[in-house]
Amino acid sequence: MPELPEVETVKNGLAPVWLNQTIRRVELRRENLRYPFKPDFKETLEGARVTQMSRRGKYMIVSLNKGQHLIIHLGMSGSFKIEGSLYVPVKHDHVLFYLSNDKTLIYNDPRRFGFMVLVEDIEVYPPFKIMGPDPLGNDFNAPYLKRKFKTLETPIKTALLNQSLIAGIGNIYACEALHMAGISPLKPVQKISLSKLELLTQSIRDVLFKAIEVGGSSLKDHRQADGSLGYFQHQFTVYGRENALCLTCKRETNHIKRIVQAGRSTFYCPHCQR
């Protein structure tokens, strides 16, 4: 499910229910997600109050009054539900947080690529140490990309997925942003001009903001925390549209193409994207 817009949506949906509440009890319905839960996981969380909720790239951060931070990654299929205190777990409900407001937060994750980790210090968490700037923030701009891309031969699509260059972009929004900017996913990053990079950074911001506005993309698993679906999938211009007409050039001779780059599907219009 979750790229930056989906994680942002989930965080914003959980915040009104979770923020300032005490976690009365944590129920682990298995011993691991992607990684085993640390022995003190449950004990540390129980009795703690949530003082802040934030996001870094595709990670959600739940900060506690005791000083620790609960870091949550949704993997490919992780989602949250908000229910009452009498909720009965269903398949793939792995972690339940019972809160002081009698709400229950349920983490469901069929594929279990997601994970939860407790850390004392956010800044030393390895994924954050190597993470690039957030594309919605001020540190992300064309000159930054120009500098980073200078010596790289990687195709731009692959580079956009590299979390140490830019945090939070995944397969959908990489494809969508490149289409909006009219840049071929195959283009080696070295060769992209500063003015094209200006266009690209703006396209990335545009597509992410628009997706957040409508609650992210619901393909299979993603739901907003209140259970409602996101709607951005209806606005995909290339993702998942192999052989369909490009909505920009509408040329019958140049339909949307699907290729594989670094093991992931890339969708693009060979006519509009050069």
Added chain:
DNA sequence: CGGGCCACCTGGCGGC
């Protein structure tokens, strides 16, 4: 060091 490949895991879908 960069880049490619594959594993991790479950489920949905299309083809036969």
Added chain:
DNA sequence: TGCCGCCAGGTGGCCC
């Protein structure tokens, strides 16, 4: 209906 292969929003380890 059933089985099989392929595909899926991510990350990270291993190998060259």
